[in-house]
Amino acid sequence: MRIGFFVNAIENETANYSTTHLALAALMRGHDICYLTPGDFVLRPDDSLAVRALTLPASNYKKAETLFKDLQGDATTVETMNVTEIDVLLLRNDPSEDAADRPWAAHVGAVFGRLAAERGVIVLNDPDGLAQAQNKLYFQDFPASVRPETLISKSIEEIQGFIESQKKGVILKPLQGSGGKNVFKIGSPKDSNLNQIFEAVSGEGYLIAQGFMPEAAEGDVRFFLMNGLPLQRDGKYAAFRRAPAKGEIRSNIHAGGSPEAIEVTPTMLKIAETVRPKLIQDGMFLVGLDIVGDKLLEINVFTPGGLNNLSQMYKTDFTQTVIEALEQKIVIRDGYLGRISNRQLATL
Structure with missing residues (x-):
């Protein structure tokens, strides 16, 4: 099978990323791979969906470092293909990385991933599910028993009141974000840096304040x-x-x-x-x-x-186990002959 890896940008990938190791595992199991980025989809007048996919010069890699070196090199090839030539499309982009500088790119994976799924490609995670999870507000849909006490607001007065109610302090972070960027611990509403922290973090939108756990x-x-x-x-x-x-x-x-x-x-x-x-x-x-x-x-x-x-x-x-699961999904999809949705198939 052919597995496509959708990422924010090829130049931002690293040899240590899980995506690189998943790609290596797929190649070691005899599959083809390609990489896609937000600008690589083409929806044509006949309603066919094409992709400009980056392919590697070799397939017999043994180390992630070698694969990554070729991925960043000049020997890669851009091949235009119908999206149906990809069996599984793994959406491995972080929307928060594009939200500020390339807002058009932030939701491309979910939007075009949905179109790819409609054309028979297995798209994971399910693009409709990902569309609901574009920021940390998605977390609030899970049972309260597993969530720390949380306030979401853009009001400094609301946040000050919440901090006052949390004797162990709070963690303050942006609703949209990842990688630990702009995460702060506030011990008291009288913290001398609270106003500066609030201004820095609220510039990115809504804030999450969570009760601090020692x-x-x-x-x-x-x-x-x-x-x-x-x-x-x-x-x-x-x-x-x-x-x-x-x-x-x-x-x-x-x-x-x-x-x-x-x-x-x-x-x-x-x-x-x-x-x-x-x-x-x-x-x-x-x-x-x-x-x-x-x-x-x-x-x-x-x-x-x-x-x-x-x-x-x-x-x-563990990447081998992930690729084995993708292989099984192909078998299930072909066995159901289109009678199973992408969302159902995603977790079978």
Whole structure:
């Protein structure tokens, strides 16, 4: 089969990204791959959907670094093809990266992904589900039992009042964003920096204020779910702790956090089971849960990262399991002969 990887920009990819390792796993299992970016779709007058896909000069890669080097090199080829020549399209872009400088590009994956799904391509995560999850407000649709106490507002008075009610302080961050950008801990509504922080963060839109959990000082746990269930391979769970750097409140790897191996607890499994029904309902094939204590901080449905870290920690290649699941979806799709929706297929 041919797997297409939709990303924000080729030049922004890295050898360590989960997308690169998924592409390598697909090639190692004998599949073809290609890369797409927001400007690569063509809807023609006859209603056919074409793509300008970037293909690699070789297929026998053994290391992600070699694949990445060729991906960034001059030997790649841009091939125009009907979108139906792609069997599976993985939407691996982060809309928040394009929201400010390229707002036209932020939602292209979901929009054209829907058109591709209508033409028989398996599109994951389901584009209609992703359209509902364009910012962190999506998180509020999950059961309250797994969410920390949260306020969403653009009013500094509302935020000050919420901070006053939280004796352990709050975490303040933009509603639209990722990678730990503009995340602050506020201890009191009298914090001398509150006005400056509010001005900096509110410039990006609405703000989220969440009750601070002391357990967060040790970092959070990134726990992967696939098809609505914990991702496992060789009896091991795809989960690791993201420990913050010294003096940091953010545990994101991009913000200097470091990955650590963990044992998955019954609490983590209970959280996964609690969010499972909605993830299945929304067609979320591969997601990353960010867990602190007995609460979820976020659910990453666009570009959950860390699969490469897992492989190094547990000597288990979870990307192979992901590609195996895609192979099975092709079998299911062909067996149902168009009688199954993309959203249903996404989590089977």
